[in-house]
Amino acid sequence: MSASQIRGFREVWLVDFEFQAPIGAHPTPVCMVAREWLTGTTIRLWKDDLEGRAYPPFSQRSDAVYVAYFASAEFSCHLALGWPLPANVLDLFVEFRTATNGLWLPHGVGILGALAYFGIPSLPIQTKEEMRALVMGGGPWSSAQEGQILDYCESDVIALEKLLPRMIGMIDVPRALHRGRYMKAVAVMESVGIPIDHELFDTLTGEWNSIKLELIREIDARYDIYEGTHFRRSAFERYLVNNDLRWPKLPTGNLDLKETTFKSMAKIYPELIPLKNLRNILAKMRLSRLPVGPDGRNRCLLSPFRSKTGRNQPSSSRFIFNCPSWQRGLIAPTEGRGLAYLDYAQQEFGIAAALSNDQRMQDVYRSEDPYVAFAKLANAVPQDATARSHPHERKQFKECQLGVQYGMGSATLAERIGQSRVEAENLLLIHHELFPDYWKWTQAVVDHSYLTGNIKTVFGWEFLVQDSTSSRTLQNFPMQANGAEILRLACCWLTECGVAVCAPVHDALLIEAPAGELRETVSQTRHLMERASAVVLDGFQLRTDAQIINYPNRFPISDEAGVWKQINGYLRTNASDCSHRRAPVPLINK
Template sequence: MLDHTYIHYITDPSIAAQQVATLAQEPILGVDIETYPLPAYRNRAKAGLDPYLAGIRLVQVASGAGRVAVFDLLHLPPTILTPLTTVPWVVFNGDFEYRHLTHAGLPVPRLQDAMFLDRLISHRLRDLAEVSCDILGQSLDKTLQTSDWGTAQLAPAQLEYAARDALACLRIAEQLTPRIRLLGRHRLYNLWCGALPVLAGLELRGQAFDWENHARLTGVWQQKRDYWAAELTSLLGAGVNPASGKQVSEWFCSHPTAGDLKRWPKTAKTGLLKTGAAEVALYGRPPVVKPLLEFKKYQKLMNTYTDNYVAHQHPVTGYLHPRFWLGGTRSGRISVSNPNTQQVPRYDDFRALFIPPAGKLLISADYSQIELVVAALLSKDQAMLDVYRHQGDLHRTTAAAIAGINPEEVNPDQRQAAKAVNFGNLYGQGPASLAETAYLDYQVSMTTDQARQALQRFDQAYPALKAWKRQQVAAAQQLHKVQTPLGLARDFEVQGVGFLQGEAQNMPIQGAAAEILMSALNRLPAALAGLDAQLYHTVHDELTLQVTPDDADAAAKALQESMVQGFLDIFPEAEEVITKPEVKRGSSWAAVH
């Protein structure tokens, strides 16, 4: 491929304009950019990757014949590239290009992302070098990726490197686009491409955060952590680090009266006592249990949500700017990192730290019980669908089926237990595990036998769901894959049935729910057009927007409509089954729950 690459390095404005006019005639362009840290942030790690801390040095534009124009923005005004935006671009991990170009004030056309194309056949996100090697049979040396892109005189090798990547994007797309269409996965591909600018916009804006109260809360947590640590020192002895599973396990083993050692579960690899909160709560004995659980709780909060958050406070905006990875999980859900604001503790005092920018408010809605609704739709289980059709309460219905009574006779404890059964069942949970989660997560005691019976009654109550689950396991065993409505597949190696059962049952359900959310995200730009409303956050079944108060009513309507229509995009037959998500508004994330 490289042999036929013709690189045109452009620094002259009139030549640039001429080239841009020619390239704008192409049906599609491969595009890549190179960035460099601004002088003020030269010593800051990865500043060159952050649009606020970096400049765009090169924009490389590849066309089908294998020619690559390399525009040097050190010598050219960025706006000279504007005519190129009449042509679709193929990029790789286009989130990066979108954020940098948008921050630089350049319009960005609809992006085709070769990373997504690859994701749809490779089952995980891969970088350009790996994809190039695999799909094009061409190894890409990435050593120049981190070279000095701010230097006055770029080396020929740098220009070649830059050009090569842009062309690789185009060639990968040429290879994979027909394959994705043939596999019937282009709808999901298009949803990812459509969601890309929505999420990249969120990443660029960031999430406003209340740092003052965060510091206050950190102090409270630290005090509590230290208090319980001191308690543990007197109970366990100064030589035992309560944060060390190994040491805690050894302490329990040498103090047999402190726990039920006979029944205490062991870790898989090292054979120590499991020292998770669940095991400590179930198999430990007073007086060690409470201090240990309290210590673990505040230790976790301190470790994950204090200094680490401060480290992610952006030097320019002061906000959090997490990265949202489309297709980041095996089921097609979005994953989030740096920091992962999808795993924020549900305590109100912490969620209250997530606030809109000054003068705005948050509005938020989530899909109610989306995975159960999706399971009903995928399996076409009439009993389940009937419950939702009549705006019934599935937990109550299941509770009635388990106890063999009428739904009106169900008491709160029974309903709570049924919740555990409903959710556990979706993932192929066994009786012992169900009994444990029922106790730990739902505060309901049941014996393993009762759990077994509950699971059986569930299967009897929803026979089509049971059949569907069995069908998924069979597909995993015989075809070695299961898939979502839009064709995202999960492959299974040949192995024992037990290993894949839960995964095979859950993946299509979780994946379908993710596709619904993806559709809603795709609908947002049009629905919010003309309104001062932007995406603030999304967590699997929830969308949160920041809006100006004047537009709150209209935005709430648009959000609800996007979510309803997004659901129907994946399950057109669901009209009478789904309930409209309720949109809440408030001055923080805690207030919209």
């Protein structure tokens, strides 16, 4: 991007808001400062002036561009005020992320980090924290404090004014505007939020200490590991010895009790799955940190473009889909409305087939079940086999297919499928023989990335390759990062045409609609999701699956359904207040 390109817009508005952010609720704008970059015209508005306006005090037409740092925050204020969103968006946070993705940044990727990266002086961190505390305090503010807050808001606009000319040479305008377009979609999705059964949520939060003890009493009865809520290492060692179970150890000689180790070992010893789930629940149950607004919606920052592949990276404790899976049973449509969960079928497999142009892999993806089709090609199952008739073989070939995209070796694959290393090596050899074009392509991707020092998606999201970058990262990047591009494009189209997208979830979307319009909305959503994949993958279209959740049902649970049943059984019997609008028993959709 050159200075002439930015000046191709008639107006370039640098914008920043200060706002309060109640937990789980829509923001409350406090003030706004906007400066037109070409003329220096500056607008400072306090909250009373903002609330009295139906439109922003600056142009949002196609010949103007809106510049911000983490623009979804500004757009959340637009939505709270009922203002329309601008036609063109240049988000310097997103462009700084893609320009430095893969580098170690000692000052982070916030606006202060970007200023430090370019050697531009900025407000001291302490001053910034003090001013944010003043804003979040909620007032009332004196006239002097109002002036201080407006000055603080303007300091971020001045920072944008200094950053823009330093970053111009890094920016590819069309792709940057596309990424800015997604930040509008993010603000809309964050505003919609995820509907939660608020009454049950409050009851669970209040009863959680008692529920923990009851879960331990029921699940630990067969293991005798816990003392109160404490996991006794010595008792677990005794259990392993008594049941002749081998377990990995740390260099110190102690048992390796990391979550990943427990997950792997539970696949080898299925009898440990309930204990593994219990440890996971007790460690991660933080309902008190889940932000649920007064309207019963889980809202948090979706943190777009935070991962190296450009995927969203919301908080593990504030975004319900990142919490233990049984908590998803709290997701429920309100009366008269319905939800649908739509995801891409075998997205990473399909992307690998498309980008590598491996025709056999593409044919396998287009089959009714790609993993069974893979097993058939390998002559591991009869030609009339199905997922129902050969679940064990399907699982093995699924793990193999997914594993190769992460550069998984035979030792790890053997552990994942519960077979010998020889069997795992044979599976990998079969994959090499059946899909040679894929393997040539993936090796070329790795080689090219090391030679050029970068790797990019179809739409230009970039990762800078370092000497320490593993080949596995590079092998997996095209599938993950282009998968993110597909979902971003779908989110843009869907939010722009009025579909209520509650949240993006990796390669899936949760949407909401009036009950009578849900099936039509699902059809529209699937069409746009599949169309987005065809745009990114040069005509190759990914399939989508949909689960519909009608009132009074809840989000379906699979992995930890037993835990959900136990918790609800406890509530039905013991909770002091179970007067929910829905009984706690039929929470798991069959």
